[in-house]
Amino acid sequence: MITFTDQLAGELASIEEAGLTKRERLLTSPQSPHITTAQGPALSFCANNYLGLANNPEIIQAAHEGLDEMGFGAASVRFICGTHEAHTRFEEEIAEFVGKEAAILFPSCFDANGALFEVLLTADDAVISDSLNHASIIDGVRLSKAQRFRYENRDMVGLEKALQEASSARRKLIITDGVFSMDGYYAPLEEICDLAEKYGAAVAVDDSHATGFVGPKGAGTHARAGVQDRVDILTGTLGKALGGASGGYVAGPKEVIDLLRQRGRPYLFSNAVAPALVAGARVALRLAKEGDDLRETLEKNASHFRERMSDAGFDLLPGSHPIIAVMFPGEDGARLAGQIADDMLKLGVYVTAFSFPVVPRGQARIRVQLSAAHTEADIDACVDAFIASRDRVLGESNAE
Incomplete structure (x- = not known):
């Protein structure tokens, strides 16, 4: 009899034979x-x-001090065991940095994208996604019951067609990477925002490969494109330009952030970002703003x-x-x-x-x-x- 692990071994052998083993x-x-x-x-x-901040001495020192002051880990989720001031201060700083009303921290940007769509969208709504969006966006969209539409990478004709097909939806949300990670291409945010306004849609951008170093003061692709006030929601990571450790965020209107605090499953059921990492990330954010x-x-x-x-x-x-x-x-x-x-x-x-x-x-x-x-x-x-x-x-x- 072929066992469960035999079957898995066969899959692994196929991956190896195809030269795709990581x-x-x-x-x-x-x-x-x-x-x-x-x-x-x-x-x-x-x-x-x-x-170049992943081994920055100021950031490392701040993390050391965070360990001394706040310990190794939060040991639970914030609404159960309490939250550190470092978390709330950093959320305020992130929101100010990207020009949004409020922000919420997640263990990673993968978790931030995993929370977003299920919370904001129901079967009465529609999400319209670029074909080359990050895997975390794809998985997050799958978790929602919203109608799903996809347009080819940066194809504004395709986006408009999808918006027309989604015209009967109660809410329409366009989601795109700000920078497509395998190509280095920027999303055409000005054109996306034009279409969003034409068809009554909101715009969300994953700025993981932009936060801290793209646009004026590193504020992101929305700042680079001059559409800071036209992009509704931003997600991003602390694991790239902002020190390279771990953690992610959603920034946007207060109502979005408040609802994520109530219903965002990765926020409600995952430990908070380690306080020492937040202490280091706060210094990384300052260095990025000054950089x-x-x-x-x-x-x-x-x-x-x-x-x-x-x-x-x-x-x-x-x-x-x-x-x-x-x-x-x-x-x-x-x-x-x-x-x-x-x-x-x-x-x-x-x-x-x-x-x-x-x-x-x-x-x-x-x-x-x-x-x-x-x-x-x-x-x-x-x-x-x-x-x-x-x-x-x-x-x-x-x-x-």
């Missing part, structure tokens, strides 16, 4: 541009450490990498975001991307390859993420490793 690489150092792996020292170009120099360096770093890689003949998706997709299209692209990423680690550069089903079939890539903490020499070393590994892998393939 393997974790052991780090033996803090996250920063210069890390140490089990294979030795390396330059990291695959972290969401956009402002015009960091944002300027990040922009220069992304531009320098794009220029050098283009000159070397690599296929890059266009854009200006520090997420830069180095493309390896076609049937053999997934194998090439994986081999090149593995070879680059041997040269001391840590990047990660992505292929189907994480990205569309035939659109494999190595996603590079720049940080303000990278130096020009770091970037040049990364590009040199790309060139050397590409030439070696392609040379071996041609020899076969």
Whole structure:
């Protein structure tokens, strides 16, 4: 008889045979541009450490002080065992930073997106979602009973058609990533807001890959697009530019936040974000607000990498975001991307390859993420490793 675990072993074998097994690489150092792996020292170009704050001494010190003052963990959810002042102060600071009336903290942005739709939407309502939205949005939408409509990535004709089809819904909510994490593309928020106003819809944006470093003072994609007052709801994370630890939030009208406090299941049934992490994140938020120099360096770093890689003949998706997709299209692209990423680690550069089903079939890539903490020499070393590994892998393939 085939057992339950035999069946699972068969699924795992199929994943391995397809070359899609995800393997974790052991780090033996803090996250920063210069890390140490089990294979030795390396330059990291695959972290969401956009402002270089993941190992910032001020943030670490604040977290240490938070541990001393508030202990290791909250040990329950906030409405049961109480909440720390650090949580409520930080919610006020996040709301002010992104220009919204109120905010609520979650253990992660995955949980924030998991709470949002079920609370706000019923079977009488409609949610309209971009086809390349993050998995947390997809899962959150599935939890709601709302009518579901999907439009192709950044396709405003498709969005308008979906809004027309949803015209009979009581509430209509458009949800989009502010930045699409596998491509580095920005959502066309001004056009989205125009259509939302035309058809009486609300707009929600997941700004995880923007908060702290995109737009004026790093306030986000809505600030970059000049639609701060036209985007109704924002979700975001503390796990990327804002220190890189954990935690997420929803920011928006007070009524939305109050209802999430009453009915948001990930808020009501998950431990609060550890107080020490909130203490560190508060400092990270301050550094981000003051970090015009960091944002300027990040922009220069992304531009320098794009220029050098283009000159070397690599296929890059266009854009200006520090997420830069180095493309390896076609049937053999997934194998090439994986081999090149593995070879680059041997040269001391840590990047990660992505292929189907994480990205569309035939659109494999190595996603590079720049940080303000990278130096020009770091970037040049990364590009040199790309060139050397590409030439070696392609040379071996041609020899076969």
